[in-house]
Amino acid sequence: MEPFMSDLSALSSALAATAAAAAPSLVSVHSHRSRASGFVWKSDLVVTADEALADEGEVIIAFADGTTRPATIAGRDHTTDVALLRFDGRDVSSTPLARDVPPLGSLAIIVAADQGTPVAALAMVSKSAGPWRSLRGGDIDARIELDTGLRRSSEGSLVLDASGRAVGMAVRGPGRTLVIPAATIERVASKLETHGRIARGYLGAGLQPVKLDEGVGAMVMSLDKNGPAAAAGLRQGDVITALNNAPFSSMRGLMRELGPDSVGAVVDVAALRGGEPMRVALTIGERPA
Incomplete structure (x- = not known):
């Protein structure tokens, strides 16, 4: 052979x-x-x-x-x-x-x-x-x-x-x-x-991407009244522009950041309320089952 x-x-x-x-x-x-x-x-x-x-x-x-x-x-x-x-x-x-x-x-x-x-x-x-x-x-x-x-x-x-x-x-x-x-x-x-x-990170807010003069943001369309966003002081109509000084880019990018290691982390949220800038500290929760 x-x-x-x-x-x-x-x-x-x-x-x-x-x-x-x-x-x-x-x-x-x-x-x-x-x-x-x-x-x-x-x-x-x-x-x-x-x-x-x-x-x-x-x-x-x-x-x-x-x-x-x-x-x-x-x-x-x-x-x-x-x-x-x-x-x-x-x-x-x-x-x-x-x-x-x-x-x-x-x-x-x-x-x-x-x-x-x-x-x-x-x-x-x-x-x-x-x-x-x-x-x-x-x-x-x-x-x-x-x-x-x-x-x-x-x-x-x-x-x-x-x-x-x-x-x-x-x-x-x-x-x-x-x-x-x-x-x-x-x-x-x-x-x-x-x-x-x-476990996955949870903001407790329904978000919708919106166009801004400079880039994009995420408008708070709904809130879990017992969720992290509400506890941090965010309101319906606020527009999130950055997390920990990183500009918001897309919903997909945001979801990628809400992994298992994010639960319990405190993030600095920059937002607009009625066109005026504001900042809140938000503690990421665990997404309900």
């Missing part, structure tokens, strides 16, 4: 063995017309992609051996796309996660489940960079992108490196496949397991 063919056969066998080893911990997640993948993170907990999980109705998980079990949502975080399902899984093996970030150009294997049947795809790491923040304000520990598309039923699937270690979860990004890294999954899933949710 030619050396090239021998090497190719060895690679093929290694890939098949890697996918087969991960299959027992993979599940299909069925929730109100939505189909996704997931993996057993702990003996009775499954991690899946939040975006692929329906907002209502029962949840069923299907295993590679054809069995199905009901599950309940233990917690979900829209900002990092991590959701946690609880089920009776005392006899199910879990998947250990490796916090290593795969380097640019390395091979990755996406292992998913479709109607309970394991499916796999080979990919290359097309981007491997440092921490970033999602459009919804979630802190992601590494920016990992793959050079392949992702079928909808594969959202929430495992991403394995060339050594067969699970390094993250595959989700659909804008025109690419993103990987939620193991470090993010461990951090978020642990909080979801304990608290059922991730």
